[in-house]
Structure formats: C-alpha cells, structure tokens
Amino acid sequence: MPYPAKISVADIQRAALRILEDQGLEALSMRPLAEALGVRASSLYRHVAHREALLSLLSEEAAVQLRGALEGAAVSEAPGRPALEALSRAFLAFAQRRPQLYALMHLPRPPESGAGESQRLWQFVLGRVSRASGLPDDTAGTVALWAFLHGYVELERSGLFGLSGPAGGFERGLEALSGRHGLGVVPPRPESAG
Template identity: 55%
Template sequence: MPYPAKLHPGTILSAARQLLEDGGPEALSMRPLAERLGVQPSSLYRHYADRAALLSALETEATLELLATVQAHAAQATPAASLHAVGLAYLAYARQHPHLYGLLLAPKEPYMATPGPGKDLWNAVLALVDAVTGQPDDTAATVAVWAYLHGFVVLERSGQFGLSGPRGGFERGLQALIEGLGRKGGDAGPG
C-alpha cells in the first residue's frame, strides 16, 4: 500500500476512536487501524509512536469533550441547579461513550496535576462545587463529587445494579450530595 499524502493525526485519531467506540479497547490496535485507513501499519508510526500514544490522545479527546459538556451545562439559575445539570450530563456522556469514557477510568500512576485538559476539567468541577459550598478551593467536596460520579458509572458499567437498573438512584444520590454540600460548606457530619 502506498503512503497516503493526506494521512494525518486527526484522520488516524478519528479512525482509532471509531474502532474503540465500536469494539472497546481490545479492538484498537495498529494493524486493524491501518486496515481501516487503507495504509501499512508503519505509516501510523509517523504520527503516533504506538498504541499507548493513541490511547493517550483519545483520553485527551474524551477529557476535552467532558470539559465542554460540563461548561455547556454549568449556566443554570443556581449553583445547585448547575451542579445537578452537570452531574446528569456527565452520566449521559459516560453512557453515550462508554469505551472512550473508560479511558478516564484506567488505572494510572499518581501524578502531579499539570496544566492541560485534565486540570481544566478538575477546575471546572471545582468552581461548580465551590459555588455550592461557598468555600473557595473546596477540594474535599470536589473529591466527593468526583467519587460519586465515577463510582456510579463504574457500578453501572459493571452490571452491579442488576436487571432492574439503578431505579432513579443516581438522581436521588446526586440531589442528596448537592444538598449536603450546600449546608454550611457540607460540614453537617453524623451525629
């Protein structure tokens, strides 16, 4: 197969995303990707060093899309309504793009947050949570929100809710979490 002059990173990433979305991470490897694009696998390495580089680029794409989703749903009448709308949109994104979202859940080594899409996404959620709690840089409350969102998605993806599904549990839990965070900075502890 000849080296196509129009092969560029965006074309490769789009085809890689389609393979991932259609068949999960197992379906994404350089050979099937090259076949889909009608090129030799070696042509891909001019743009992406390996499969890990492709997965990293797709994870960045997912993070940017999730950030856009958060930003698009953040302008509600109240901070609590904004956080609620973002939570629902977040779950919808995870359901619509399960394999792409799954890249965000892949185990990673602990790292220092550096500027970039992941930090931008964190800061967008942090700002929403801060508005609800009334506390600047409320990391603890933001971690609680992240844990709830990610945790629900993981439970749902793994089938832990059984055939009956979560039966409104996401909405109820999200509402309770937001209400709890809104009480004097979320300091209403047990007892």
C-alpha cells in the first residue's frame, strides 16, 4: 500500500526551507531534499514541476516572513522617524537571522513570476515610509531607504567592511535618511504627552 501520499507540497517547502537555512542554496538539490523527506528524488516531481518552481515558492515565503517581521515591529505605531527606525532595525534583524532566505528574495527572477508577495511587501514598506514622510506615495523615499538597508546587509554579509567593521555606519545612514532632511516628517511631539 504505497498509495497514500507520503509527502505534500507543504512538506517539501518546509524541508527545503530547513536545508536552505542550514546549508545554503547550493546544498538545496533534489536528492538531499528527497532524502530529508524519506522519499526518492523522482517522487518530488509529482509535487513540484522543477527546482526553479520550488525556489519561487521559497522566495514567496521569504517575502511573507519578512513582511511579518516588519509588521510585528511596527506595532508601536508612533509615526515619523521612530517608526522608520523600528522598521529598519527589524529589517536588519530579519536579514541577519535568516540570511539565506533573505538572499533568495533577491535572486534574478522572471519579471512577473509570483511577484505577488514581493509586491505586498513593497506596498507595506511604501505605506510606512509614506506615512513617515508625509508624502502621499513616497516611492522615491522607499527606494532610498530600502537601498540603504539592503546594501548594508549585503556588505556586511560579503565581509567588505571586514577590518574596520561597520563602525556605526548603520546608525549614521539611518539618521541621515530618516532625519527630517531625509524621509522623516517632524514627529507630532505633542507637549502634553509624557
């Protein structure tokens, strides 16, 4: 009775995620993945079309999880600069905590393929930045902040500022970008509040 299914797409995704984070993208090949699931490699092709499709799945998952992390950090809804700082630190923390999953999001990918969750993520950040800057649809501000955050993550990962260390560069960039001459609007700062 080998007929009841041993694995599902969700199983595959879970196992793939684990291999990805533990051993990196290169190690995520069909045979070890199948082995982790107690199954032969050829069986995987009943559930996913090919490896690329699997990576697309994971890329979507990455966008979902990052958005989740950002939403979680934005609970303290103080608008303006503090909100952008909280958002930024959550972004950095996520990228540091799940480097492989984060990196997967940025693989060159066919333009429209599953851009769904990636778009939702973008929209979320756009909303936060726009609220902070006071501009109705602050795409430029979002691009600027996002570029800084992503670049910082990448440089740290690649070890480019290895010798000196970041040396406060994160705070410096954040200050410049989220300060009132960057993106931030002057926070309300009601005098009656504690």
